[in-house]
Amino acid sequence: MAEKADDIFKEFKEHSISEFFNKNRQMLGYSSKVRALTTVVHEYVTNSLDALEEAQALPSITVRLDRIDEAKYRVIVKDNGPGIPKGFVGKALATVLAGTKFHRNMQQRGQQGIGAAGCTLFAQATTGKPVHVTSSTGDKAYECDVAIDTLHNKPILSNVADIDTAKVPQGLSVRGEFGGVKYDSSDHSVFEYLKRTAIANPHAEITFIDPDGGEHTFMRAVDALPERPKIAKLHPLGLSVSDLFEMAHSSQSGRVTSFLVDTFARFSQDKANEVKDTLKDIDFAKGPKELTWNECERMVATFKSMRWISPDATHIVPIGEERIEAALQNILSPESLHVIERKPKVFSGGFPFVVEAAIAYGGGSGRKVEGGYTGVIMRFANRVPLLFDSGSCAITEAAKSVDWRRYGMDLDSQAVSVFVNVSSVYIPYSGVGKESIAQEDDIIDEIKLALMDAARGVQRFISNKEHTKEYEGKYKTVMRYTSQLSQDLASITGRSKEGIEERLEKLVAKQYKKEDKDEGGGSDGKDNG
Ligand SMILES: Nc1ncnc2c1ncn2[C@@H]1O[C@H](COP(=O)(O)OP(=O)(O)OP(=O)(O)O)[C@@H](O)[C@H]1O
Ligand SMILES: [Mg+2]
Structure with missing residues (x-):
């Protein structure tokens, strides 16, 4: 050497x-x-x-x-x-x-x-x-x-x-x-x-x-302030050994038991007793600063084997359906807009999150490209737009897994804007740059469900629109013959052509209106078409 x-x-x-x-x-x-x-x-x-x-x-x-x-x-x-x-x-x-x-x-x-x-x-x-x-x-x-x-x-x-x-x-x-x-x-x-x-x-x-x-x-689309987020407590199922160890060592509590009950969400005295009964050799009366790494390791393993009430999600503040709708109407003026807010869910066992999704179709949606339009996926985490690293993001992954053609859409060639916002105290970003959300299965599944729900709304709008087009085509074709038919009927019956034509037109219009009512479905979103 x-x-x-x-x-x-x-x-x-x-x-x-x-x-x-x-x-x-x-x-x-x-x-x-x-x-x-x-x-x-x-x-x-x-x-x-x-x-x-x-x-x-x-x-x-x-x-x-x-x-x-x-x-x-x-x-x-x-x-x-x-x-x-x-x-x-x-x-x-x-x-x-x-x-x-x-x-x-x-x-x-x-x-x-x-x-x-x-x-x-x-x-x-x-x-x-x-x-x-x-x-x-x-x-x-x-x-x-x-x-x-x-x-x-x-x-x-x-x-x-x-x-x-x-x-x-x-x-x-x-x-x-x-x-x-x-x-x-x-x-x-x-x-x-x-x-x-x-x-x-x-x-x-x-x-x-x-x-x-x-x-x-x-411009501001709503004048009311969003709700202020509250400070959340960690759920026992979302704790790592090092979290527990560090929190115990910086705690001011006098005993391990009170530290657990005061620090973590859903940790009642009964739950503390349950942990105590399982880990009989750990002294729960000592100060939390005296917990060893090994004891923390065993405690976290015990938490994982217990039944817990799911984490409280009241400290999550999503944007809200009405606000998203007002904002997208304000900025994109789409022909059809469907917004979905899902209920809170949990990823990795202990971290609550909420997914909101919207699909805007037509109007100023999508992006103009040579020869037409292309769809746009707008990703957000806690209301912050994510513009980069889309390839590694849970939102992109979820959007890719939706079969858009089934809903009458094509993100490669249509004016469609897909909006997804994930709200959580603990967004699992994939890097320090915070430009993409880690591909957690629980999160991807939720986004996919929200997108499919919103897509169904747009699908109804598209099929209604196609139906109306078809109906108008048929109506016009039939009307083209009413004049000749009235003329022929007039010469057979000796009545006035005008009178016959007027009644024929009314009859055709009535018949088509009835058919339209029988076939056309309703829609629960905002369709401006
Ligand atoms: N416009 C502002 N008005 C008031 N306080 C601000 C403003 N900008 C920054 N601060 C203060 O400066 C701190 C540091 O900001 P910085 O952006 O470095 O970190 P952060 O926002 O806390 O976290 P992150 O690194 O994720 O952005 C903030 O936590 C906040 O206390
Ligand atoms: Mg900052």
């Missing part, structure tokens, strides 16, 4: 999490140029929507893109939210893995405390510039520049200045310059992202000023 361990390990170094993400930006969505720009907008807009939800106010968000050169853009995102107190701005926008959301079990768009700091990293890595922030919490306002000391994952604040609150509206405004990005009008770009955000958040007003100065406003 030429090199000794001591020599080799001279190179040994520790790295910070921001250094890691700076090197592995593609993991956060900063890969292709178009995607990178959409990712920046996505991170800021989801933060604004989360902040407004928490402040319980209707969002008005403005996104502005300025082209600096071919691959360099300025992004400005402004909201009317609560703002960020000065003491937290560095941690919030310039520290990776810091935020208000990671540690609580609540249905929010953001989870990890990476998004905004990732944008700051991306700005400084591609243009060398910090991100400029203006914030007003209503009673205090300031502006500053934020950057990240990547070696230590620490914020660097500069040019901090207080501003008169009368001079700035309440909320947060961020302005950054980003390189290696591009704006275009594809399905993966900022316009489509904001359009879909507006569809899934009909209570938000979103204005977009594109790089050519074009202004687009997605």
Whole structure:
């Protein structure tokens, strides 16, 4: 061996999490140029929507893109939210893995405390510039520049200045310059992202000023705030050994029993006794911090063998049938629209989720392509549009498994928009970029059922439409002969041609109306055709 361990390990170094993400930006969505720009907008807009939800106010968000050169853009995102107190701005926008959301079990768009700091990293890595922030919490306002000391994952604040609150509206405004990005009008770009955000958040007003100065406003389709999500407790069936071990070791409870009953959903005193009876050698009177890994392992195995009431799903806030309908009517004006909200279900034994699906047919649905239309699948998780990594997503998988032709539809050649939103406190994303939902069987099955249900509604509309067309054709053909027939009958009977013709027409119309009633089915969706 030429090199000794001591020599080799001279190179040994520790790295910070921001250094890691700076090197592995593609993991956060900063890969292709178009995607990178959409990712920046996505991170800021989801933060604004989360902040407004928490402040319980209707969002008005403005996104502005300025082209600096071919691959360099300025992004400005402004909201009317609560703002960020000065003491937290560095941690919030310039520290990776810091935020208000990671540690609580609540249905929010953001989870990890990476998004905004990732944008700051991306700005400084591609243009060398910090991100400029203006914030007003209503009673205090300031502006500053934020950057990240990547070696230590620490914020660097500069040019901090207080501003008169009368001079700035309440909320947060961020302005950054980003390189290696591009704006275009594809399905993966900022316009489509904001359009879909507006569809899934009909209570938000979103204005977009594109790089050519074009202004687009997605108006609010409903004025009522969505219900505020509640903090959820983990269900015993959704617990891993390390969850239990870590939660036990950070618990303030005095005894293992009270820790279990207070911390987890559906854990009654009776249930605690049942666990105690099964694991007689574990001391349930000791502090939870004293639980060993092995004891936690045996407890989790015991939980899995017990019967539990399913997890409570009241902390899940889906968009709601009426809101989806209002939003899709507002933005797509389809000929036919069918929205389905399924009841809460559970994946992996302990994680509740709700699927909502809609199919919009005709009107502004689908996408125009040369020579016609093509169908579009709009994927959402907790109301956030997922534009990338569609191949690995449970929604794509479910949509692919539906036999659309059976319902009279063809997603390759028709103006159809398929909408799916999965809501859960624990969306199983397939990566840190949060662009696709892991292919859990329970989730795929639910989406498929919802889609088939919505598809049946559209199928009724299509067959009614075809029937009406056929009926009109027949009616016209018969009517073509009534004039000649009336003439012949008049000459045989000696009565007036006009009188006979009028009665014949009435008779034909009556007969066809009757047939139409007998054959045509009803429809429970909104058909505008
Ligand atoms: N527009 C805003 N208004 C108020 N607070 C904000 C705003 N944007 C960010 N924050 C605060 O900054 C924190 C960090 O944001 P960041 O996007 O990095 O993480 P996150 O949203 O918690 O999780 P994720 O990484 O999944 O996006 C948030 O948790 C929130 O407390
Ligand atoms: Mg975020």
